[in-house]
Amino acid sequence: MRPDEPPVIDFSPFYGTNESQKSTLIELLRHACEQFGFFQLFNHGITESLQQDVLQQSKEFFELPLEVKEKYNKDIDGFNRGYEPLRSQNFEKLGKGDLKEGFYMGKHLPFEDPYVLAKRFGQGPNKYPAELRDPKKFQSVMEEYHEKMTKLAENLLQVLAATLDLPSTFFDDFCEHPVAALRLLHYPPQDVAGEVEKGIGAHTDFGAITILLQDSTGGLQVWNNLATEWVDITPLPGAYVVNLGNMMMRWTNDRYLSNLHRVSNKDGHERFSVPFFFSGNPDYIVRCLPSCVDHTAAATGSSGADTGAKYPPVSVHDWMTGRFADTYNSGEKGFGDLRGSVVAEMK
Numbered sequence: 001m002r003p004d005e006p007p008v009i010d011f012s013p014f015y016g017t018n019e020s021q022k023s024t025l026i027e028l029l030r031h032a033c034e035q036f037g038f039f040q041l042f043n044h045g046i047t048e049s050l051q052q053d054v055l056q057q058s059k060e061f062f063e064l065p066l067e068v069k070e071k072y073n074k075d076i077d078g079f080n081r082g083y084e085p086l087r088s089q090n091f092e093k094l095g096k097g098d099l100k101e102g103f104y105m106g107k108h109l110p111f112e113d114p115y116v117l118a119k120r121f122g123q124g125p126n127k128y129p130a131e132l133r134d135p136k137k138f139q140s141v142m143e144e145y146h147e148k149m150t151k152l153a154e155n156l157l158q159v160l161a162a163t164l165d166l167p168s169t170f171f172d173d174f175c176e177h178p179v180a181a182l183r184l185l186h187y188p189p190q191d192v193a194g195e196v197e198k199g200i201g202a203h204t205d206f207g208a209i210t211i212l213l214q215d216s217t218g219g220l221q222v223w224n225n226l227a228t229e230w231v232d233i234t235p236l237p238g239a240y241v242v243n244l245g246n247m248m249m250r251w252t253n254d255r256y257l258s259n260l261h262r263v264s265n266k267d268g269h270e271r272f273s274v275p276f277f278f279s280g281n282p283d284y285i286v287r288c289l290p291s292c293v294d295h296t297a298a299a300t301g302s303s304g305a306d307t308g309a310k311y312p313p314v315s316v317h318d319w320m321t322g323r324f325a326d327t328y329n330s331g332e333k334g335f336g337d338l339r340g341s342v343v344a345e346m347k
């Protein structure tokens with residue numbers, strides 16, 4: 001691993017009792033969050049066999065005929081669950097849209113759930129395609145995986161709290177009834193000659209943390225702020241790519257990076273990946289941490305009620321709704337990418 005690539009971190013100390021190993025884990029994570037906002041994680045407790053099952057079920061879904069997949073389009077209702085066709089998202093707004101198709105799921109919630117009744121972002125029932133080769137297997141694999149990823153995200157947030165010298169319970173309220181989306185992604189091979197074409201254009205993620213499973217194809221790149229260049233994220237069997245979303249940047253007043261990343265699938269084969277986005281309780285207000293205000297108190301551009309905070313407080317529901325509006329061309333006005341000025345300079 002080159003020193004300018006995001007680090008590869010062993011998560012086993014989290015599950016153990018050795019205090020010095022736990023401190024090392026905290027140190028490594030803090031450094032990764034400040035430098036890249038990205039790292040790879042192994043010994044995380046999720047088996048490779050479950051990961052392979054998820055990728056296999058995903059492949060079987062995308063192999064269905066387009067007219068079947070369209071029956072489960074996410075825009076049929078307002079729950080943000082289901083199929084998104086090729087090019088429905090357009091991050092860089094340069095070309096025809098991102099060359100990927102996807103399928104969103106979350107925790108399967110009944111219509112009478114109070115958060116569903118209140119129309120909170122991303123809360124609702126899943127869509128389970130009946131036409132799959134083994135629909136029951138698809139459902140059980142995805143539900144088991146979603147539950148385990150939710151737990152892993154909570155565990156990671158406990159350690160991230162420690163990296164910020166906060167009590168390990170700091171994010172507990174945020175983790176209550178969370179918006180937590182599992183997104184199956186399929187990138188067809190792209191035309192290598194096309195300069196503008198992207199599997200997914202340069203962007204930052206919207207929530208708190210993203211935990212990404214990728215196959216062995218490669219193509220994911222992250223922005224290196226210091227060297228101002230794109231760095232490949234080498235696929236490592238069984239490992240997760242973890243990155244911080246916009247909420248971490250808002251909490252920490254930019255001390256931690258929610259970094260730009262993109263995918264170009266120039267390998268000549270199709271690529272599959274499965275990001276899990278953990279975005280917290282829809283009613284939770286993300287506001288600058290008091291300990292991070294001093295850190296940049298001298299910074300200009302203070303906005304909002306918290307003195308020295310670069311970003312005003314915002315609810316998870318409002319933030320997520322706005323960022324989705326930005327990137328799916330809904331015509332509604334969102335917030336723009338937190339690092340949009342860097343993207344603008346790249347062009």
Ligand SMILES: O=C(O)CCC(=O)C(=O)O
Binds near residue numbers: 200205
């Ligand atoms: O497919 C990948 O490797 C990245 C996906 C991603 O960045 C996203 O869905 O936000």
Ligand SMILES: [Fe+2]
Binds near residue numbers: 204205
């Ligand atoms: Fe992303």
